Amino acid sequence: MQSPSRVSVIDDDESVRVASSSLLRSLGWEVSLYPSAESFFDADSLDGLACVITDLNMPGMSGLQLQQRLRAVKPDLPVMFITAFASDAARRQAIDGGAVCFLGKPVDGTAVADCLERIRASFLKD
Template sequence: MPSVPTIAVVDDDQAIREAMDDLIKNFGYQSRLFSCAEEFLDFEPRAEIDCMLVDVQMPGLTGLELLAELNRRGDGPPMIFVTSYDDERTRNAALNGGAFAFLRKPVDVSTLIGCLEAAFSQRP
Protein backbone atom coordinates (compact mmCIF):
# COMPACT_ATOMS: atom_id res chain seq x y z
CA MET A 1 0.00 0.00 0.00
CA PRO A 2 1.51 3.39 -0.98
CA SER A 3 2.24 5.82 1.82
CA VAL A 4 0.19 8.98 2.31
CA PRO A 5 1.99 12.00 0.80
CA THR A 6 3.44 14.50 3.26
CA ILE A 7 3.27 18.21 2.45
CA ALA A 8 5.50 20.78 4.12
CA VAL A 9 3.88 24.17 4.74
CA VAL A 10 6.49 26.94 5.11
CA ASP A 11 4.81 30.23 6.04
CA ASP A 12 5.51 32.76 8.79
CA ASP A 13 1.76 33.38 9.31
CA GLN A 14 0.43 30.93 11.91
CA ALA A 15 -3.19 31.33 10.73
CA ILE A 16 -2.16 30.41 7.17
CA ARG A 17 -0.18 27.38 8.42
CA GLU A 18 -3.17 26.17 10.45
CA ALA A 19 -5.62 26.72 7.57
CA MET A 20 -3.34 24.85 5.15
CA ASP A 21 -2.90 22.06 7.72
CA ASP A 22 -6.69 21.64 7.97
CA LEU A 23 -7.08 21.69 4.18
CA ILE A 24 -4.29 19.18 3.61
CA LYS A 25 -5.66 16.77 6.21
CA ASN A 26 -9.21 17.12 4.82
CA PHE A 27 -7.90 15.79 1.50
CA GLY A 28 -6.24 12.81 3.20
CA TYR A 29 -2.64 14.00 3.14
CA GLN A 30 -0.18 14.51 5.99
CA SER A 31 1.45 17.83 6.73
CA ARG A 32 4.50 19.24 8.48
CA LEU A 33 4.39 22.90 9.47
CA PHE A 34 7.37 25.27 9.46
CA SER A 35 7.32 28.93 10.51
CA CYS A 36 10.34 29.89 8.40
CA ALA A 37 12.70 28.65 5.71
CA GLU A 38 15.49 28.10 8.23
CA GLU A 39 13.28 25.78 10.28
CA PHE A 40 12.64 23.69 7.18
CA LEU A 41 16.35 23.58 6.31
CA ASP A 42 17.10 22.32 9.84
CA PHE A 43 14.56 19.49 9.40
CA GLU A 44 16.66 16.40 8.78
CA PRO A 45 14.31 13.79 7.28
CA ARG A 46 13.51 16.02 4.27
CA ALA A 47 13.21 12.88 2.13
CA GLU A 48 9.84 12.23 3.81
CA ILE A 49 8.46 15.47 2.32
CA ASP A 50 6.67 14.88 -0.99
CA CYS A 51 5.82 18.50 -1.80
CA MET A 52 6.12 21.98 -0.28
CA LEU A 53 3.73 24.92 -0.03
CA VAL A 54 5.87 28.02 0.50
CA ASP A 55 5.24 31.73 1.02
CA VAL A 56 7.47 34.21 -0.84
CA GLN A 57 7.91 36.92 1.79
CA MET A 58 9.11 35.67 5.18
CA PRO A 59 11.53 37.03 7.77
CA GLY A 60 15.02 35.60 7.29
CA LEU A 61 15.31 33.60 4.10
CA THR A 62 12.58 34.32 1.56
CA GLY A 63 10.81 31.57 -0.32
CA LEU A 64 12.93 32.30 -3.38
CA GLU A 65 16.12 32.01 -1.30
CA LEU A 66 14.85 28.71 0.13
CA LEU A 67 14.26 27.44 -3.41
CA ALA A 68 17.79 28.47 -4.42
CA GLU A 69 19.31 26.77 -1.35
CA LEU A 70 17.42 23.52 -1.93
CA ASN A 71 18.48 23.60 -5.59
CA ARG A 72 22.08 24.08 -4.46
CA ARG A 73 21.80 21.11 -2.07
CA GLY A 74 19.97 19.01 -4.65
CA ASP A 75 17.47 17.62 -2.15
CA GLY A 76 14.32 19.70 -2.52
CA PRO A 77 10.86 18.28 -3.12
CA PRO A 78 8.55 20.00 -5.63
CA MET A 79 7.79 23.53 -4.38
CA ILE A 80 4.48 25.31 -4.87
CA PHE A 81 4.49 28.98 -3.96
CA VAL A 82 1.27 30.21 -2.35
CA THR A 83 1.58 33.93 -1.85
CA SER A 84 -0.15 37.29 -1.80
CA TYR A 85 3.08 38.77 -3.19
CA ASP A 86 2.38 38.24 -6.87
CA ASP A 87 4.29 40.32 -9.35
CA GLU A 88 5.59 39.13 -12.71
CA ARG A 89 9.26 39.35 -11.75
CA THR A 90 8.78 37.25 -8.59
CA ARG A 91 6.61 34.72 -10.43
CA ASN A 92 9.20 34.38 -13.21
CA ALA A 93 12.07 34.05 -10.71
CA ALA A 94 10.21 31.26 -8.89
CA LEU A 95 9.21 29.33 -12.00
CA ASN A 96 12.58 29.80 -13.72
CA GLY A 97 14.23 28.66 -10.49
CA GLY A 98 12.37 25.37 -10.65
CA ALA A 99 9.20 25.99 -8.64
CA PHE A 100 6.45 23.59 -9.60
CA ALA A 101 3.71 26.27 -9.47
CA PHE A 102 3.05 29.81 -8.29
CA LEU A 103 -0.43 30.42 -6.83
CA ARG A 104 -1.96 33.61 -5.46
CA LYS A 105 -3.64 33.87 -2.04
CA PRO A 106 -6.44 33.31 -1.44
CA VAL A 107 -5.78 30.12 -3.32
CA ASP A 108 -8.46 28.24 -5.21
CA VAL A 109 -8.70 24.87 -3.45
CA SER A 110 -9.28 22.80 -6.59
CA THR A 111 -6.29 24.46 -8.29
CA LEU A 112 -4.11 23.78 -5.25
CA ILE A 113 -5.14 20.12 -4.99
CA GLY A 114 -4.58 19.67 -8.73
CA CYS A 115 -1.07 21.12 -8.39
CA LEU A 116 -0.32 18.86 -5.42
CA GLU A 117 -1.49 15.74 -7.25
CA ALA A 118 0.55 16.68 -10.32
CA ALA A 119 3.62 17.23 -8.13
CA PHE A 120 3.15 13.85 -6.42
CA SER A 121 2.98 12.11 -9.78
CA GLN A 122 6.47 13.43 -10.65
CA ARG A 123 8.13 12.09 -7.50
CA PRO A 124 10.26 8.94 -7.95
Protein backbone atom coordinates in the same frame (compact mmCIF):
# COMPACT_ATOMS: atom_id res chain seq x y z
CA MET B 1 7.88 2.18 -4.48
CA GLN B 2 5.30 4.21 -2.57
CA SER B 3 5.19 7.92 -3.33
CA PRO B 4 6.00 10.33 -0.49
CA SER B 5 2.92 11.55 1.34
CA ARG B 6 4.27 14.43 3.46
CA VAL B 7 4.11 18.12 2.63
CA SER B 8 5.92 20.88 4.55
CA VAL B 9 4.21 24.27 4.74
CA ILE B 10 6.42 27.27 5.47
CA ASP B 11 4.65 30.57 6.14
CA ASP B 12 5.16 33.27 8.76
CA ASP B 13 1.38 33.74 9.08
CA GLU B 14 -0.02 31.22 11.56
CA SER B 15 -3.56 31.45 10.16
CA VAL B 16 -2.25 30.50 6.71
CA ARG B 17 -0.33 27.54 8.16
CA VAL B 18 -3.44 26.30 10.01
CA ALA B 19 -5.73 26.71 6.99
CA SER B 20 -3.18 25.04 4.70
CA SER B 21 -2.81 22.16 7.13
CA SER B 22 -6.58 21.61 7.25
CA LEU B 23 -6.83 21.62 3.45
CA LEU B 24 -3.87 19.30 2.94
CA ARG B 25 -5.00 16.82 5.60
CA SER B 26 -8.47 16.74 4.01
CA LEU B 27 -6.73 15.78 0.75
CA GLY B 28 -4.95 12.88 2.46
CA TRP B 29 -1.48 14.41 2.98
CA GLU B 30 0.64 14.34 6.12
CA VAL B 31 1.66 17.90 7.01
CA SER B 32 4.56 19.58 8.79
CA LEU B 33 4.25 23.30 9.58
CA TYR B 34 7.03 25.88 9.98
CA PRO B 35 6.95 29.64 10.68
CA SER B 36 10.19 30.27 8.77
CA ALA B 37 12.55 28.75 6.25
CA GLU B 38 15.22 28.59 8.93
CA SER B 39 12.99 26.55 11.25
CA PHE B 40 12.21 24.19 8.36
CA PHE B 41 15.90 23.56 7.66
CA ASP B 42 16.64 23.18 11.38
CA ALA B 43 13.89 20.66 12.00
CA ASP B 44 12.79 18.85 8.85
CA SER B 45 14.25 15.88 7.08
CA LEU B 46 13.90 16.01 3.32
CA ASP B 47 13.50 12.22 3.23
CA GLY B 48 9.95 11.19 2.40
CA LEU B 49 8.94 14.75 1.59
CA ALA B 50 6.64 15.06 -1.43
CA CYS B 51 6.55 18.85 -1.67
CA VAL B 52 7.36 22.13 0.04
CA ILE B 53 4.71 24.86 0.03
CA THR B 54 6.18 28.23 0.92
CA ASP B 55 5.31 31.87 1.20
CA LEU B 56 7.38 34.27 -0.88
CA ASN B 57 8.02 37.08 1.61
CA MET B 58 9.01 36.06 5.13
CA PRO B 59 11.33 37.51 7.76
CA GLY B 60 14.82 36.06 7.38
CA MET B 61 15.18 33.72 4.42
CA SER B 62 12.67 34.42 1.63
CA GLY B 63 10.78 31.75 -0.25
CA LEU B 64 13.01 32.28 -3.29
CA GLN B 65 16.13 31.84 -1.14
CA LEU B 66 14.58 28.70 0.34
CA GLN B 67 13.98 27.40 -3.19
CA GLN B 68 17.61 28.05 -4.17
CA ARG B 69 18.88 26.22 -1.09
CA LEU B 70 16.57 23.26 -1.72
CA ARG B 71 17.75 23.07 -5.35
CA ALA B 72 21.32 22.74 -4.07
CA VAL B 73 20.56 19.84 -1.70
CA LYS B 74 17.55 18.09 -3.28
CA PRO B 75 17.01 19.38 -6.83
CA ASP B 76 14.01 17.12 -7.59
CA LEU B 77 11.92 18.21 -4.59
CA PRO B 78 8.82 20.08 -5.85
CA VAL B 79 8.28 23.59 -4.50
CA MET B 80 4.94 25.42 -4.60
CA PHE B 81 4.61 29.12 -3.81
CA ILE B 82 1.51 30.66 -2.25
CA THR B 83 1.87 34.40 -1.83
CA ALA B 84 0.03 37.69 -1.45
CA PHE B 85 2.81 39.31 -3.52
CA ALA B 86 2.32 37.56 -6.84
CA SER B 87 4.26 39.95 -9.07
CA ASP B 88 5.19 38.87 -12.58
CA ALA B 89 8.90 39.19 -11.73
CA ALA B 90 8.60 36.99 -8.63
CA ARG B 91 6.48 34.46 -10.52
CA ARG B 92 9.04 34.30 -13.33
CA GLN B 93 11.93 33.87 -10.88
CA ALA B 94 10.13 31.10 -9.00
CA ILE B 95 9.09 29.22 -12.15
CA ASP B 96 12.56 29.65 -13.70
CA GLY B 97 13.92 28.18 -10.46
CA GLY B 98 11.75 25.09 -10.91
CA ALA B 99 8.59 25.88 -8.91
CA VAL B 100 5.72 23.61 -9.89
CA CYS B 101 3.04 26.17 -8.97
CA PHE B 102 2.88 29.84 -8.05
CA LEU B 103 -0.48 30.75 -6.52
CA GLY B 104 -1.82 34.03 -5.16
CA LYS B 105 -3.52 34.56 -1.81
CA PRO B 106 -6.26 34.10 -1.01
CA VAL B 107 -5.56 30.70 -2.41
CA ASP B 108 -8.11 28.54 -4.18
CA GLY B 109 -8.13 25.10 -2.55
CA THR B 110 -8.90 23.49 -5.91
CA ALA B 111 -5.75 25.01 -7.42
CA VAL B 112 -3.66 23.62 -4.54
CA ALA B 113 -5.28 20.19 -4.94
CA ASP B 114 -4.63 20.24 -8.71
CA CYS B 115 -0.99 21.14 -8.21
CA LEU B 116 -0.52 18.39 -5.61
CA GLU B 117 -2.17 15.86 -7.92
CA ARG B 118 0.34 16.76 -10.65
CA ILE B 119 3.14 16.24 -8.12
CA ARG B 120 1.69 12.87 -7.02
CA ALA B 121 1.33 11.82 -10.67
CA SER B 122 4.97 12.71 -11.37
CA PHE B 123 6.07 10.42 -8.51
CA LEU B 124 3.96 7.58 -9.89
CA LYS B 125 5.44 7.81 -13.41
CA ASP B 126 9.07 7.77 -12.16
